[in-house]
Amino acid sequence: MRRAPWVIALACACGTSSDAPPMPSPVRAPEPPPAQVDAGSAGSAMSKAAISNAALDHMHRVRDAFDRAVADPANRGSGWTPVDVGGGSNAELYGLYADGSDLLAVGADALIVRSRDGGATWTHSDATAFAGAPLLSEVAGAGDRRYAISPGSVVGVSADRGATWTLATIVTHGVAAAPAGLFAAGSDVYVVEPGHLDASHDRGATWAPELMLPAADDPMQGLHGVAGTPDGHRLFAYGQIAGKPFVATRTADAWHPSRAALPADGATLTAFAVAPDGTQIATLRDARAATMWLGGDRAWTPQPRPFAGAPGPWWVAPDGAIYAAVTDVATASLQVSRDRGHTWTHELPFAPRAMAFTNTSVFAVGYRGTVWSRKSTR
Numbered sequence: 277m278r279r280a281p282w283v284i285a286l287a288c289a290c291g292t293s294s295d296a297p298p299m300p301s302p303v304r305a306p307e308p309p310p311a312q313v314d315a316g317s318a319g320s321a322m323s324k325a326a327i328s329n330a331a332l333d334h335m336h337r338v339r340d341a342f343d344r345a346v347a348d349p350a351n352r353g354s355g356w357t358p359v360d361v362g363g364g365s366n367a368e369l370y371g372l373y374a375d376g377s378d379l380l381a382v383g384a385d386a387l388i389v390r391s392r393d394g395g396a397t398w399t400h401s402d403a404t405a406f407a408g409a410p411l412l413s414e415v416a417g418a419g420d421r422r423y424a425i426s427p428g429s430v431v432g433v434s435a436d437r438g439a440t441w442t443l444a445t446i447v448t449h450g451v452a453a454a455p456a457g458l459f460a461a462g463s464d465v466y467v468v469e470p471g472h473l474d475a476s477h478d479r480g481a482t483w484a485p486e487l488m489l490p491a492a493d494d495p496m497q498g499l500h501g502v503a504g505t506p507d508g509h510r511l512f513a514y515g516q517i518a519g520k521p522f523v524a525t526r527t528a529d530a531w532h533p534s535r536a537a538l539p540a541d542g543a544t545l546t547a548f549a550v551a552p553d554g555t556q557i558a559t560l561r562d563a564r565a566a567t568m569w570l571g572g573d574r575a576w577t578p579q580p581r582p583f584a585g586a587p588g589p590w591w592v593a594p595d596g597a598i599y600a601a602v603t604d605v606a607t608a609s610l611q612v613s614r615d616r617g618h619t620w621t622h623e624l625p626f627a628p629r630a631m632a633f634t635n636t637s638v639f640a641v642g643y644r645g646t647v648w649s650r651k652s653t654r
Contacts (some may be wrong), residue, residue: 343644351625353612355650361389361398367645371415373422374632374639380438381630381641382412382424390438395639395649405432405441414630416460421479423465425458431467433480444480457501461508470498473513473531487513487524487531503550506594512556514548521545521560523571536574547588551596557617559588568600568617579617587611591631593638595652601627610640624648 361367361381369383379391381398386406389398406412409426415438416423422434424441431444457468465476466486473487489498497516504511511526512534521538522545524531538545538558546566547559556571566586568579585604592598598613600620610624628640633652640648 353621353623353650356624356648357650358646358648359395359398361645361647362400363387363389363645368411368643369641369645369647370411370413370629371424372630372632372639372641372647373415373417374634374637375417375437376634378437379632379639379647380415380417380422381647382415383641383645384411386412386426387645388412388424388438388441391647394634394637395647398647401434401438402440405443406430414458416458416465418460418462418465418479421460423458423460423480425467431480431483444476444483456499457503457513459502459504459508459511461504461506464508466502466511466513468499468502468513473499473502489515489517500545501548503548505550505552505554510550510554512548512550514545514558516545521558523548523556523558534571534573536571536576538569538571538576546586547590549590549592551592551598552594553596555592557590557592557598559586559590561586570617583611583620585609589629591633593633593652594635597653599623599631599638601629603627 361369363369363383367383367387369381369387371382373380377392377394379395381387381389386403386409388401388403388406390401391398406424406426409428409430412424412426412432414425417437420435420437422438424432424434426432432441433444434441456470457466459466463477463479465480467474467483471489472485474483475486476483487499497519499513499515501515502511502513512523513526513531514521514523516522521543523534523538525534526532538560541562543560543562545558546561549557551557554572558569558571558576560567560569566588568587569576570579571577583600583602583604585602585607587600587602589601590598596614596616598617600611600613602609602611608625608627609622610626610628611620612623613620624640626642628642628648630641632639636652637649638652
């Protein structure tokens with residue numbers, strides 16, 4: 277069934293479910309409609325020269341620490357092995373998607389690599405469509421379709437599992453921003469930018485706005501991402517509104533503030549994930565510490581703070597194991613919990629940028645053009 281392209285103006289629902297303001301009635305997108313922007317030229321405007329020297333120095337320090345940490349097998353959990361995807365020692369991978377033995381990874385300089393044998397060997401895809409894009413930040417898939425996003429409101433669509441790509445034309449509402457999130461299931465694809473969420477319900481052919489937030493100058497305000505269960509039946513958009521954490525859920529073709537509100541006492545929502553059973557996982561950070569919360573439809577509960585650093589991003593494996601990338605001032609690691617956050621085990625001496633799972637294997641990507649994998653323990 278085709279869904280009507282509604283624009284929802286969300287009020288902040290940051291207290292308990294009893295005092296959350298009601299959702300306003302849906303209204304049609306304003307006329308004239310937001311400008312349609314061809315993403316091909318937008319990506320080229322993002323110059324790599326804009327990266328500051330300080331950011332480059334930080335990147336080099338992170339790489340050096342990564343090299344020292346992974347050189348010793350004792351620093352990583354049992355069974356993890358690296359595979360060079362062929363992008364060179366300076367290649368940076370940011371996104372990863374897995375569907376059985378079919379894997380796809382994306383990264384800096386429009387790097388796209390794919391594997392058809394469970395990650396044993398990798399080949400480069402034709403990235404001509406993304407020419408000029410400084411990086412591809414996320415990748416998702418459903419069926420034989422693959423989707424990738426890049427700064428400049430670039431959305432790439434592949435109909436052959438990532439071998440070749442075309443660019444979609446998306447609604448940008450007057451600004452070519454850096455997409456902050458991507459999710460796909462069935463025929464539905466969702467792309468989050470700081471102030472709005474655009475959706476396609478025909479596998480990336482056409483796009484329309486579904487969720488819009490008030491404009492904010494603070495980059496920490498607005499939508500940060502979109503996440504859902506693998507089948508797409510439970511879908512969440514999350515971020516920060518009026519200085520408070522915010523989570524919305526999509527039901528009956530409309531978006532609503534979640535009935536269970538996160539605590540809002542000076543905290544910032546910095547990471548969010550959804551388990552296959554619909555359980556939500558969030559990181560809230562305030563002036564004192566970063567804390568982990570587990571949530572459902574009606575309540576959130578804090579979990580013991582198991583790390584010295586800040587946990588997140590989060591990933592949840594098909595067997596329910598929770599993985600956390602943990603960063604501190606001087607260290608980084610990948611941790612895993614198999615008891616819903618009560619106890620944790622060290623897995624890798626770096627914080628992956630992305631992870632993916634199959635029924636038999638776990639995959640992680642990050643620095644030096646390397647995909648790490650091990651067999652699933654379930």
